[in-house]
Amino acid sequence: MNSNGGGGAGGQGGHLVYDELIPPGAAWALESGDAHGLVRAGCLETLSKYGYDGELEPMLATEWSQIDPTTWEFVLRDDVQFQNGTPMDAEAVAGALNHLLEAEVPALAFNPDVIATIEATDESTVQITTPKADPLVPLRVASPNAGIMAPEAYEGKEIDILGTCTGPFEVTEEVPRQSLHLEANDDYWGGDVQLDSAEMRFVIDGATRATQVQTGEAHIARGIPAANLATLRDDSNVELLELSVARTTVLLLNNSRPPFDDPLVRQALQHAVDSQAIVDSIYEGTGEPAVGPFAPDSPWAPEGAEPPAYDVDEARSLLDQAGVDPSDLSIELLAYNDRPEFGDVAAVIQDQLGELGIDVKIRGGEYTALEPDLLGGNFDAALLSRGYLVDVAEPAGYLLSDYTCEGGYNLAKYCDPEVDRILEDVLSIEDAEARNEVYAQIAEKLQSDAANLFLLHEGAAWGTQAAVEGFEPHPLEYYVLTADLALGG
CATH class of the missing domain: 3.10.105.10 (Dipeptide-binding Protein; Domain 3)
Incomplete structure (x- = not known):
């Protein structure tokens, strides 16, 4: 991913279908497990990122530091805007995280028991204080629950996911509990998005996910059941990716x-x-x-x-x-x-x-x-x-x-x-x-x-069609639809 920004079209193009096993259950409330689905969809992003090698990396924040035992400062990227065109500044970030703190059912990673205050100290700096010393704050803001959405996302009774993320893919249509349709974000801060569009389907039945990736109806399927592993291992059109989680x-x-x-x-x-x-x-x-x-x-x-x-x-x-x-x-x-x-x-x-x-x-x-x-x-x-x-x-x-x-x-x-x-x-x-x-x-x-x-x-077992390029299973099963994901010839 190009951390210097400067997104644009220029990718390989194509439309990719991804089978996800868990449909949203809380109307995309970020304090719930639904946040993980938005991260896998390439829509929701966080201040820091848990990397594929287990190391913490910059994402929407470029750096962070602990300025005293209970205070952390995060410096934001200055070239990021939400998909609706509004700027991702410190006020927007502080507002998103404070909204999370006010949830009726708090997020396990980020809640009032572990976070005291969040405020914008200038246009590009957010300060987070904790009730007592907490070395895990940079990891807490890497949790999908702490994803950052535009102020407009929080104006209704439910989270509005259309055009309110910062990621490489923008949700343009939702069929409740069935699918999300996503278009490439041509202004993505992380560089060119290779695909033109994608669909994230919620397919609860594991055998169906396995069948769809085998027939090519889906390009990527998460959570291949053990009963289907042998069949997919023998299929030259499918790559089976297995890892400990x-x-x-x-x-x-x-x-x-x-x-x-x-x-x-x-x-x-x-x-x-x-x-x-x-x-x-x-x-x-x-x-x-x-x-x-x-x-x-x-x-x-x-x-x-x-x-x-x-x-x-x-x-x-x-x-x-x-x-x-x-x-x-x-x-x-x-x-x-x-x-x-x-x-x-x-x-x-x-x-x-x-x-x-x-x-x-x-x-x-x-x-x-x-x-x-x-x-x-x-x-x-x-x-x-x-x-x-x-x-x-x-x-x-x-x-x-x-x-x-x-x-x-x-x-x-x-x-x-x-x-x-x-x-x-x-x-x-x-x-x-x-x-x-x-x-x-x-x-x-x-x-x-x-x-x-x-x-x-x-x-964990993932199935992918042979044409899929740029996909790597994440050890915490976070990121699926990324800017680097592509379909080869």
């Missing part, structure tokens, strides 16, 4: 009510569920059994961490210690079908727990239909695919939101004052390696407490 499949256990308020019961289930069998039979070897929340090759996993041993006899012994007769247990397991493998995973868990005499009933549906019960704690157990760097690209954001007593996404209702105490002080540690040691300590405790059952560390 910072994402773990978790069996959430509701710690706030019986039987999972007893750690012995949770630990029993740890030994009763065979994660290796799930990886082998359903994921066809993609991914690996989880050793806790973080993948074993990450700097946040405890040294020598291993998955819990599959041991049905130990599971029975732990239930006996808890005074629980497994035949008295009846559990409803939520499994959303947005992740096509979850139906099969739920069936395997149902069968494995059935060996102990535990009755498991499965309830499926789209994530948006199940989310109210998840957020409200109205469930026994639930499968969840959770990215531990998706909110902030360091585990503090994930741990604070998911595993502190008052965490904003603590679906399992896990609450341990010791964990809260340790995490309260983690962001005061300036040295990144020292913070990593704390994350590993917490990961070890979550695994030993069986706060949830960590099942597998996921891989």
Whole structure:
């Protein structure tokens, strides 16, 4: 990407179709997961960018600095305008971020608990203050939730995404929950946009996404199901791109009510569920059994961490210690079908727990239909695919939101004052390696407490037509429609 700006036509042209698996669920509210869809669409951009190599890079801001322990300054590019022609100046940026702070349901990465004030100090400088020292602010503003939109985007009851972004593609038409039509932004600050136009289709069914990229109906498809991998590997017209991602499949256990308020019961289930069998039979070897929340090759996993041993006899012994007769247990397991493998995973868990005499009933549906019960704690157990760097690209954001007593996404209702105490002080540690040691300590405790059952560390599979050029899967699955994306002859 040409960071010197000076956009214009001059690309290779053509129209590209991209199959995305998650449709917008909150009318493009940036505090929600919808922000990630706008980033993948090449519309929404942020002040900083989490690069493909894991390093933080300039995006709408050219530089930033911490001027005192609780104050950060960001210097903006002076050659950027929103797609409707209005300038992206410090007032517009501060307004966008302050709008995010006022959200009724705060964003996990950027909310009033971690951000105190945002103000424009001159035309090209934005100052962000925090309640206490926070070394993660540059990572927080790289989150899609902290994307910058024109003031006009916020004037109605819902976010207006037409012409209010800064990215290489402008949304010109939306078919609700079906597609976005996008045109190249000829005035893009980052240089020439290679494509003329693109369409982002929301295709929930994984097999359909795989079929469409194989037939050429789509040029790029995200989230190819494991069941379709072998077929696509054998197709010379399709390039299959597979990578490990910072994402773990978790069996959430509701710690706030019986039987999972007893750690012995949770630990029993740890030994009763065979994660290796799930990886082998359903994921066809993609991914690996989880050793806790973080993948074993990450700097946040405890040294020598291993998955819990599959041991049905130990599971029975732990239930006996808890005074629980497994035949008295009846559990409803939520499994959303947005992740096509979850139906099969739920069936395997149902069968494995059935060996102990535990009755498991499965309830499926789209994530948006199940989310109210998840957020409200109205469930026994639930499968969840959770990215531990998706909110902030360091585990503090994930741990604070998911595993502190008052965490904003603590679906399992896990609450341990010791964990809260340790995490309260983690962001005061300036040295990144020292913070990593704390994350590993917490990961070890979550695994030993069986706060949830960590099942597998996921891989991601993308399918592309052979004609696609300039596409590289992002490790956090952020960027898809970029200025460099092209269709070859």
